[in-house]
Amino acid sequence: MATTVALGIAASPAAAQEAGAPSAAGVVPTVTDNGTTCGDIVDDPTVFEVSPNQQNVPVEFTPGGTITLTFPTADEINFSITGPYAARAAIIVGEDSNGDQFTNQFVYDSAAGFPHGIASDEALHAPLDQTTGQNDLLDDWLFCIIPSAYNGTSQGR
Helix, strand or coil: CCCCCCCCCCCCCCCCCCCCCCCCCCCCCECCCCCCCHHCCCCCCCCECCCCCCCCCCEEEEEEEEEEEEEEEEEEEEEEEEEEEEEEEEEEEEEEECCCCCEEEEEEHHCCCCCEECCEEECCCCCCCCCCCCCCCCEEEEEEECCCCCCCCCCCC
């Protein structure tokens, strides 16, 4: 009787993308699929998306509401909202050294200590580049805005 033995090398799974450090408000990001929209992560019929492309300039998104973005570094974004609105989530897309895009989502909900959203946060970033170990460079961003009578700060949970 002949015995057959199969030899092989099992392929190791691809390295998981790492989300990186929490935001200044302490919200831990989650790596998510590229193309994620507010509707994918926020179950609220009043949510709307804002993706401003200006820096250090208040951008009006509805009557009475503005969002201002600042970019302290090429891989970090800060935001501040005025008016009766708050961010329920921020979706930050980055591009790694190989040209691949990866996405972090920062969700400001009851589980994160922000049941009414948040009006400002700092140090949002894309996932870590698996080659360099640094945050991916910012490529795109999307903010999920909800009406909120509470317009706190990153300190006002």
